[in-house]
Amino acid sequence: MSTPLPRSEFAVTRRYAYLNHAAAGVLPLSSVSAIESFVREHAEAGVLGTYPYDARMPEYRERIGRFIGASGSDIAILSNTSAAAATIAAGLEWSAGDEVLLCDNEFPANSIPWIALRRRGVDVRLLETSRERLTPDLLRREISARTRLVTVSWISYADGYRHDLKRLASVAHAAGAQFCVDAIQGLGAFPMDVRDVDADAVFAGASKWLLGLHGVAVLYLHRRFAERLQLAMPGWRSVQDMWDFHNYRQSFSGDALRFESGTPNVIGTLSLVGAIELLEGSGQAAIAAHVLALTDRLCDGLRRLGAEIATIRASEVSSGIVTFALPGCDSLELGKHLERNGIVTTCRPSGIRVSPHGYNTADEIDRLLEVISLMSTKTAMV
8 A cells, every 4th residue: 555655764664553643753764864964963073063953943944834834934943832832821911810711631731831820810711522522613602802812732632633723713813812723633644724724823742743853843923923922931042143142132033933042952853844844745635635544444443343432533523543442341451452463552541542644554554453353352252
């Protein structure tokens, strides 16, 4: 089976059917080569080896920006998703009684930075997803004149529900609220144009579907929004001319670079830019179609096995994540059994989460289903 992402780029395929990109992606070999070159030049030439990479950071930001439909001047490269959310939460001026809306099933990276605002008198309200998922209609009912900001994960990490970002942004803006998106479970698997979505901010760590290293993340800020943000943690690179070291009176940079503060994670940036080149070369639409086809195939097989699928599947909400449980079978034991058979997933007491990418194959999905079927048969015989 041909795959949009070349399997030859992924060494993990030599050992595993790796179906766990919602937890951590894997580095393409081309990224490994780029990182090794940087490390070697650092070792052999010190600053003479590292500075040329540092000088290319504006170019790297442009590459990242183009990938999501933005300008490089709208991009800050930070350490992780939490840092991006915290940059926004700490940078806005809040008044007692202001409201933030988010779902009660957000990963902590997109909940803790907002919940911490409660100590400043902000009402951080959690919407109950067990009752109803966040749709434009629900947001229209729940938003109020006090709502300053709405934040949501593009794709829910636990069960793969994909939110309608463009329509949610429209509802938020019509009510005078800002709209911020944690895109870590979508970017790399699905195409995004931030200007079409009209989000005020989009942020994502690189270590999952973007196939980058841990410790590097993208923060996109719409210019109308960036102008309202104060610098909570300014640093030596926040100013207009970072190389004019003793000009302490100079203004902060006018673009998103000011939010980076200090020396960048060059290795992490190289991993991200290299992966983006591979993703763009393969085509984001082709990758998305492939991932959806694999997860559709998985769900069809799971239904035949009588599995309980926690993920809602429909044309507008399906994603690369499927979570399920097998009746009568301990999910933690099933996950360990899959790993012993060379199949890597996420296993939790509540179920198994499967998340294939653009280099995975239908044969790998069928192999997963076969192992589950055998485990189900053994469980039934006990």
